Amino acid sequence: MKNIRSISKYLGPAVPLAIFLLGSLLAWAQAATPPQSAGRTPSPSAQHAKPAATNPGERAFQANCGRCHNPPEQLSPRITGTVLRHMRERALLSPQDERDILKYLTP
Amino acid sequence: MRRIKSAKLKRTQCPRVAIALRLASFLLLLSGHLLSAQDVPIVSGAVGFFDSKNTGINFFQPVVAPVVVAPLGKHFLAESRFDLRGFYERKNGNSGPYQGTFVGSTQYLQLDYFASDRLTLTAGRFLTPFGTYNERLTAIWIQKLQDAPLIFPIGTRTTGSSDGVMARGALIAKPAIHVNYIGYFSASSNAAQFQAGRAAGYRFDFYFPGKRVELGTSYGRFLQGTHNNSSGAHFWWQPWRFPLEVRSEYAHGAHAQGYWIESTYRLSQWRGPDSLFGRLEPVFRMQQTFRNSPGAGDGLPAADTKQADFGLDYHLPHEVRLNASYSRKLSASGNGNIWDISLTYRFLFPMWRGHQ
Numbered sequence: 293m294k295n296i297r298s299i300s301k302y303l304g305p306a307v308p309l310a311i312f313l314l315g316s317l318l319a320w321a322q323a324a325t326p327p328q329s330a331g332r333t334p335s336p337s338a339q340h341a342k343p344a345a346t347n348p349g350e351r352a353f354q355a356n357c358g359r360c361h362n363p364p365e366q367l368s369p370r371i372t373g374t375v376l377r378h379m380r381e382r383a384l385l386s387p388q389d390e391r392d393i394l395k396y397l398t399p
Numbered sequence: 400m401r402r403i404k405s406a407k408l409k410r411t412q413c414p415r416v417a418i419a420l421r422l423a424s425f426l427l428l429l430s431g432h433l434l435s436a437q438d439v440p441i442v443s444g445a446v447g448f449f450d451s452k453n454t455g456i457n458f459f460q461p462v463v464a465p466v467v468v469a470p471l472g473k474h475f476l477a478e479s480r481f482d483l484r485g486f487y488e489r490k491n492g493n494s495g496p497y498q499g500t501f502v503g504s505t506q507y508l509q510l511d512y513f514a515s516d517r518l519t520l521t522a523g524r525f526l527t528p529f530g531t532y533n534e535r536l537t538a539i540w541i542q543k544l545q546d547a548p549l550i551f552p553i554g555t556r557t558t559g560s561s562d563g564v565m566a567r568g569a570l571i572a573k574p575a576i577h578v579n580y581i582g583y584f585s586a587s588s589n590a591a592q593f594q595a596g597r598a599a600g601y602r603f604d605f606y607f608p609g610k611r612v613e614l615g616t617s618y619g620r621f622l623q624g625t626h627n628n629s630s631g632a633h634f635w636w637q638p639w640r641f642p643l644e645v646r647s648e649y650a651h652g653a654h655a656q657g658y659w660i661e662s663t664y665r666l667s668q669w670r671g672p673d674s675l676f677g678r679l680e681p682v683f684r685m686q687q688t689f690r691n692s693p694g695a696g697d698g699l700p701a702a703d704t705k706q707a708d709f710g711l712d713y714h715l716p717h718e719v720r721l722n723a724s725y726s727r728k729l730s731a732s733g734n735g736n737i738w739d740i741s742l743t744y745r746f747l748f749p750m751w752r753g754h755q
Contacts, residue, residue, distance in 0.1 A: 361541045371748075374441050377438075382534070
């Protein structure tokens with residue numbers, strides 16, 4: 293246990309730095325490849341076995357908001373704009389994702 | 400003594416909760432003049448009932464956690480979340496009559512300004528953006544297990560909220576990659592509903608939507624009394640192909656460090672998410688903390704601790720969720736079992752009809 297403590301003393305600040313460098317490397321690698329993977333629709337057995345996200349709004353919802361919580365069962369069209377703004381701040385939605393999700397929630 | 404403390408709590412906290420609620424309602428009235436058809440203010444949140452048995456001591460917590468969100472024109476948004484809960488336990492630990500206290504807290508009460516597509520400025524009281532748990536998973540209708548991870552106090556300084564300013568946004572927002580940033584500064588406050596420490600920090604996330612993989616790192620510096628650093632890292636993976644969710648965090652504080660890794664798997668591939676079995680979601684969390692030096696009042700276990708949590712969530716219709724979990728804690732200061740059961744109902748509705 294003593295060894296773990298002494299290792300972790302040095303590891304503590306190093307792990308976030310390593311994650312940052314790894315993330316940057318992956319980001320650079322993703323940016324360098326053509327963006328086909330992003331446009332790919334999920335398989336029919338996607339999140340919660342729903343039908344594949346055929347529209348970009350549903351996909352954007354599952355890729356952002358759906359990572360923490362299920363969609364509300366009912367959503368009045370009067371509040372979709374408010375909900376989206378809340379999620380823009382919480383989930384750091386991109387403008388494109390925000391537009392797509394708004395269309396998805398208010399068909 | 401406890402009764403006196405309880406009465407004092409009621410006297411001091413209720414008026415402050417009322418002030419916070421009045422402030423929120425003032426912002427709502429203001430927003431009524433500046434709305435479009437889809438921007439009606441909302442009341443959301445959840446009510447819940449929690450029952451816990453922690454190493455032989457049983458307690459109940461009825462909870463109401465309302466969220467109020469009100470747009471103010473095109474660029475501003477006021478939002479708040481409160482946590483109002485009773486805490487009932489037996490007078491002598493595991494014998495005697497139940498007695499309780501009421502605790503109200505303002506988790507966030509903030510004003511957001513959407514300066515551009517890449518920058519949002521926030522002022523007020525906000526959830527400290529250290530790691531992912533505090534900002535994303537503390538809402539009672541979202542958290543998969545009733546108890547927060549053991550390392551939760553690292554970086555969040557136990558209250559989980561900061562009073563000050565925050566800048567957040569996306570440095571890169573491409574379909575294949577999002578690089579998000581958050582930076583904040585918090586002032587010191589001793590006001591009952593707005594307790595916070597003087598601190599500053601940041602978080603960076605690298606998110607790959609095509610893979611639903613996120614890597615991130617956090618840093619916080621406590622600038623009050625003895626200055627110290629907290630750093631952390633997180634990794635999330637939620638594959639598109641099956642309803643598995645893997646979340647994990649590592650955090651290193653001044654006196655301790657630790658990690659947690661949590662996985663959930665909703666059985667929705669069995670006849671869909673609304674079937675009898677499809678509503679079930681088993682949860683497993685493994686966590687460990689290592690104590691380097693004594694840190695009185697830091698909220699972390701006093702000795703090295705390992706804990707395994709096994710949970711089962713059942714998603715009932717109409718936004719009701721039943722959760723039950725068992726945790727086994729192994730620690731140098733004593734082993735123990737924790738049993739939790741909870742029922743939550745999530746609500747979301749507009750505050751008024753709004754313009755046509």
